[in-house]
Amino acid sequence: SQELEQSPQSLIVQEGKNLTINCTSSKTLYGLYWYKQKYGEGLIFLMMLQKGGEEKSHEKITAKLDEKKQQSSLHITASQPSHAGIYLCGAPGPGGNQFYFGTGTSLTVIP
Amino acid sequence: NAGVMQNPRHLVRRRGQEARLRCSPMKGHSHVYWYRQLPEEGLKFMVYLQKENIIDESGMPKERFSAEFPKEGPSILRIQQVVRGDSAAYFCASSPQGQGAGANVLTFGAGSRLTVL
Numbered sequence: 001s002q003e004l005e006q007s008p009q010s011l012i013v014q015e016g017k018n019l020t021i022n023c024t025s026s027k028t029l030y031g032l033y034w035y036k037q038k039y040g041e042g043l044i045f046l047m048m049l050q051k052g053g054e055e056k057s058h059e060k061i062t063a064k065l066d067e068k069k070q071q072s073s074l075h076i077t078a079s080q081p082s083h084a085g086i087y088l089c090g091a092p093g094p095g096g097n098q099f100y101f102g103t104g105t106s107l108t109v110i111p
Numbered sequence: 112n113a114g115v116m117q118n119p120r121h122l123v124r125r126r127g128q129e130a131r132l133r134c135s136p137m138k139g140h141s142h143v144y145w146y147r148q149l150p151e152e153g154l155k156f157m158v159y160l161q162k163e164n165i166i167d168e169s170g171m172p173k174e175r176f177s178a179e180f181p182k183e184g185p186s187i188l189r190i191q192q193v194v195r196g197d198s199a200a201y202f203c204a205s206s207p208q209g210q211g212a213g214a215n216v217l218t219f220g221a222g223s224r225l226t227v228l
Binding site: 043095 | 115156170202218220221
């Protein structure tokens with residue numbers, strides 16, 4: 001099965017600071033997806049990256065995909081308390097039938 | 112469009128009872144995924160279904176767990192003879208198709224939280 005390792009496991013930052021979350025795959029990536037989960041709730045889709053070198057931004061969140069390194073990074077600029085939650089990367093398995101998630105990164109933003 | 116609806120949101124069962132969790136996918140979505148999230152752990156894939164078919168159940172425990180997605184009605188995750196270790200949040204997600212670009216943008220429900228006493 002595909003394994004997605006995220007780092008760091010948890011992060012506490014002061015409001016206004018920038019931060020980066022990384023996701024590394026044990027196998028070839030056929031696309032990489034970022035989701036956010038607020039505590040006690042379901043997941044919300046953030047972004048999808050499908051090509052090596054692809055970079056997408058939405059508001060203050062930017063995600064990049066390095067296909068060769070089987071890695072993706074999620075960068076938040078000028079963090080706000082509303083960014084707090086658990087960030088999960090996800091990717092389809094080689095056969096396309098399964099969809100795996102990373103170990104998750106818990107983000108706390110201190111006002 | 113009501114999104115992915117899961118019910119019940121919270122379910123309490125005693126050891127040995129049965130738990131049934133329901134998931135209605137988004138309108139137009141015919142693919143359903145079930146995940147389990149244990150406290151302090153990530154989301155673990157359980158099963159992937161299309162209407163009337165189980166496509167991949169490699170993440171399902173071999174015993175006591177079953178899933179279905181009938182032609183009419185919601186997808187159901189059934190846990191028989193629950194044990195304390197089954198206590199977890201169970202999430203359902205749906206997508207419009209199973210392959211190809213954009214197919215894996217899963218839309219998640221709010222989850223069903225099972226507590227086994």
